[in-house]
Structure formats: structure tokens, C-alpha cells
Amino acid sequence: MKRFDDRTTANLDVALEAACRSLPNGGDQALRKKVAQRLLASVRRGKATLGVLSKIARTAFHEAARKER
DSSP states (O other): OOOOOOOHHHHHHHHHHHHHTTGGGGGHHHHHHHHHHHHHHHHTTTTTHHHHHHHHHHHHHHHHHHHHO
16 A cells, blocks of 8 residues: 655544544444545545545545435
């Protein structure tokens, strides 16, 4: 697996945590994994700013949560 620089890693962590913060215990593993996969895909395409990752994480979270209902 490709390693990311410290800033990108921090941005990934912040975006994931912010998107899942409203759930008890930060959400279940399956939901977090779906969001994380979307975030990693974005970084691989060169979109790694905190703003972009936060937007992607929120969108992925809402889409995944909607599908679970």
C-alpha cells in the first residue's frame, strides 16, 4: 500500500472523524470503511486537501447511511 505524507494522513483522519462524529462511538466499522475507501480514492487522484476530503467524507457518509435505512 502506498504511504502518504504526514499532512495527507492527518487530513484523512480529520475528515473521517468529522464525518462520523455524529454516530455513537464514531459509527460501525462497515460504514467507516466505506467512507475511508472514498477518501483514499480521492487522495490517489491527487485531491488531498482537507476541504476536499471533508466534503467527500460527508457525502460518502450520507450516502452510506441512507443505503443502510
